[in-house]
Amino acid sequence: MALIGVFDSGVGGLSILDEALRQLPEHDYIYLADSINAPYGEKSSEWIAARSMELCQYLAAKGCDAIIVACNTATAQAIAHIRTVLIHIPIIGVEPGIKPAAMQSTNGVVGVLATEATLQSDKFNALLATLPSEYQFIKQAGAGLVPLIEAGQANSDTVLELLAKHLEPIQDAGADTLVLGCTHYPFLRKAIRKLLGDTINLIDTSDAVVRQLKRKLEAQGKMLGDGRHGSISFLSSKDSETLSKMAQELIQSDLSLHRIESELVSHFR
Structure with missing residues (x-):
């Protein structure tokens, strides 16, 4: 079983999480939405790079075995540097297809x-x-x-x-x-x-991103496929209850099969 971090500026990365739950439901997930700062697309490249690094380091400290930067803007502006710092964790980005x-x-x-x-x-x-x-x-x-x-x-x-x-x-x-x-x-x-x-x-490239995640987990020997359903923690820098509600509305996978938690990460405000 792996712990997979999924980070986005807001709810957009739920589209990636949804695909991951379809293909890899047995793993545990942390979804981190920096909603207090959404959208990233209108911010400076320096700010995006620094903030993305901070949030990925937080997910690494939580023990994530892999991190998906589920934000096209953050991938474009920050992922190369993140990979040079978090060298022992697969960092998977998204880019326009x-x-x-x-x-x-x-x-x-x-x-x-x-x-x-x-x-x-x-x-x-x-x-x-x-x-x-x-x-x-x-x-x-x-x-x-x-x-x-x-x-x-x-x-x-x-x-x-x-x-x-x-x-x-x-x-x-x-x-x-x-x-x-x-x-x-x-x-x-x-x-x-x-x-x-x-x-x-x-x-859109959700399927390709999750297939790349699958390859990285296989390389780590963490592919299970045992029929279980892992947990999902929804973390938000703004409003965890709203994030959980949006997830219920936007994700097509059956979230009732997973243990769900939500948390406000106020130190990221």
Whole structure:
């Protein structure tokens, strides 16, 4: 049995946790949401790097066998340095799935909806540079979407109106594939389908992230597959009760099969 830490600026990483519970339900999880500081996408790269390091060190001190940085912005700005410090723990990041999106696109036009910090990061642009030049990537910052998702308004009229503005350049360019480049954005699938219909491919990397976690656990000899269901601790820097409630609403896995705890980590305020 392994203890797996999952860290995000807020509730977005619940999309990763949900996939992990589907594939690896037997392990114990700590989900740490830095909701008092969400969203990260509009903060400086220096602040993101320092805060991400602090939270990952906290999870390491809790005894985590692996840590998922379930935030595209934190991955882009901080994960390289985190890995140089926490050298004995697998640190698994998330990044926009632009490579699988390009492979699935029929017309070579791919929309990328992500935070401004992710789109401007060296890590993202280095990844973009590895892809053939015939692909056209329409980059669009989803400003304002994360706070609305954090407030439980993923399917509200306000989100639909804002999302329509963000998707307009992508739609106008004729993109047939859309990368959900923030872990919050899979919770907008219903709203995106309402606006764009079923003709556009939606790409998120939750499955790939969890498969990488599985490989790391196998290397540590910690894969069980014994049919049990581990515990989940929901930790928040702002409001643990709200985080637990959002988890119940957003996660499709059956949380009743797991022992659930919640805690406010006030020293991170």
